[in-house]
Amino acid sequence: xxxxxxxxxxxxxxxxxxxxxxxxxxxxxxxxxxxxxxxxxxxxxxxxxxxxxxxxxxxxxxxxxxxxxxxxxxxxxxxxxxxxxxxxxxxxxxxxxxxxxxxxxxxxxxxxxxxxxxxxxxxxxxxxxxxxxxxxxxxxxxxxxxxxxxxxxxxxxxxxxxxxxxxxxxxxxxxxxxxxxxxxxxxxxxxxxxxxxxxxxxxxxxxxxxxxxxxxxxxxxxxxxxxxxxxxxxxxxxxxxxxxxxxxxxxxxxxxxxxxxxxxxxxxxxxxxxxxxxxxxxxxxxxxxxxxxxxxxxxxxxxxxxxxxxxxxxxxxxxxxxxxxxxxxxxxxxxxxxxxxxxxxxxxxxxxxxxxxxxxxxxxxxxxxxxxxxxxxxxxxxxxxxxxxxxxxxxxxxxxxxxxxxxxxxxxxxxxxxxxxxxxxxxxxxxxxxxxxxxxxxxxxxxxxxxxxxxxxx
Numbered sequence: 001x002x003x004x005x006x007x008x009x010x011x012x013x014x015x016x017x018x019x020x021x022x023x024x025x026x027x028x029x030x031x032x033x034x035x036x037x038x039x040x041x042x043x044x045x046x047x048x049x050x051x052x053x054x055x056x057x058x059x060x061x062x063x064x065x066x067x068x069x070x071x072x073x074x075x076x077x078x079x080x081x082x083x084x085x086x087x088x089x090x091x092x093x094x095x096x097x098x099x100x101x102x103x104x105x106x107x108x109x110x111x112x113x114x115x116x117x118x119x120x121x122x123x124x125x126x127x128x129x130x131x132x133x134x135x136x137x138x139x140x141x142x143x144x145x146x147x148x149x150x151x152x153x154x155x156x157x158x159x160x161x162x163x164x165x166x167x168x169x170x171x172x173x174x175x176x177x178x179x180x181x182x183x184x185x186x187x188x189x190x191x192x193x194x195x196x197x198x199x200x201x202x203x204x205x206x207x208x209x210x211x212x213x214x215x216x217x218x219x220x221x222x223x224x225x226x227x228x229x230x231x232x233x234x235x236x237x238x239x240x241x242x243x244x245x246x247x248x249x250x251x252x253x254x255x256x257x258x259x260x261x262x263x264x265x266x267x268x269x270x271x272x273x274x275x276x277x278x279x280x281x282x283x284x285x286x287x288x289x290x291x292x293x294x295x296x297x298x299x300x301x302x303x304x305x306x307x308x309x310x311x312x313x314x315x316x317x318x319x320x321x322x323x324x325x326x327x328x329x330x331x332x333x334x335x336x337x338x339x340x341x342x343x344x345x346x347x348x349x350x351x352x353x354x355x356x357x358x359x360x361x362x363x364x365x366x367x368x369x370x371x372x373x374x375x376x377x378x379x380x381x382x383x384x385x386x387x388x389x390x391x392x393x394x395x396x397x398x399x400x401x402x403x404x405x406x407x408x409x410x411x412x413x414x415x416x417x418x419x420x421x422x423x424x425x426x427x428x429x430x431x432x433x434x435x436x437x438x439x440x441x442x443x444x445x446x447x448x449x450x451x452x453x454x455x456x457x458x
């Protein structure tokens with residue numbers, strides 16, 4: 001600089017520096033897995049303030065808001081000087097922001113993301129202002145969305161569930177619940193006798209008022225319920241257990257089992273389905289490990305959580321949903337009792353086409369991303385290990401042969417329940433075999449545990 005003016009060389013050097021930052025970001029991004037690339041995209045989009053007729057700028061957000069609670073990718077990006085983390089004064093939550101606005105202006109990939117999502121990002125920016133006002137005013141219901149703003153928010157939530165922070169999603173769902181409750185009250189005033197039924201049901205079931213209200217509203221068709229897509233599984237007989245001698249004594253002895261026709265969930269229960277249940281009933285919301293929610297299988301749910309969900313769905317719909325029995329599960333995974341090693345194939349070279357597991361991923365994937373078993377049911381090998389109804393037994397000695405759940409009889413351990421199918425977490429394809437089985441505490445969830453539902457046929 002001379003005489004208060006930048007010389008051409010200085011401008012050139014500055015441009016080269018800005019270009020170098022963008023090149024560094026692109027080089028790092030290209031080395032990431034597909035899953036981590038998706039996460040990085042979400043992180044950066046939450047750190048950009050889109051301009052309306054002016055330049056896009058950076059915004060500061062909390063780590064929880066960007067969905068990087070495990071810090072792994074955040075720290076990697078910070079180590080590369082692409083992001084900057086800091087602590088809010090007074091010991092508040094740690095925050096994160098883009099290290100330099102040159103990254104927003106010169107990284108073509110980020111510019112493309114922002115341009116493609118600009119309409120949503122501008123809307124989300126307005127939503128954040130409303131959410132801040134809502135929380136600053138002790139979550140006053142007067143500040144919840146209604147009418148067209150709520151309709152618009154629900155449409156965006158359906159289209160882009162992974163782009164919402166937890167607080168944004170909770171605000172939109174609280175707005176929806178308020179509208180539904182008002183409809184319910186209007187119906188009650190119109191002559192629907194709900195209060196007496198609800199109180200009687202509460203007394204018998206010992207559940208919360210919100211839980212009972214959700215059931216009554218569902219039975220009166222005042223609120224929609226997300227039911228799983230079911231597949232009819234024809235009955236038949238098959239050999240259950242370690243037919244090929246590849247497993248342990250826990251899969252022995254092999255025995256002939258007869259299965260009645262039943263219905264099995266085509267997919268594992270998803271976050272989208274479970275989150276709506278949580279919103280209606282006021283239960284706890286399981287963590288998604290920053291992998292995303294929506295159509296991914298719900299994780300971090302215990303056996304008790306799965307049973308409670310099935311019970312609620314049964315009460316809300318008037319249909320009986322339950323966990324599959326261990327024998328039903330293996331029959332469906334074996335494509336109706338075929339002698340298959342994994343669900344859909346016995347060729348390990350083809351396993352990647354049918355199963356989500358550690359060799360190819362480091363987290364769950366959207367349900368139905370792989371090929372189904374021969375019964376038309378997806379993700380029976382891998383993605384998440386699935387809870388079934390049975391108590392844990394160390395062998396199949398004296399196990400029932402009619403397809404029913406094996407409970408406490410014959411020294412069963414109901415302090416442990418059975419999980420089947422292996423998960424994304426498993427390195428060893430042997431754990432994904434259709435006969436492999438594990439036991440776990442019914443009170444404990446994990447990032448590799450989920451479930452699907454079954455139904456008896458009339």
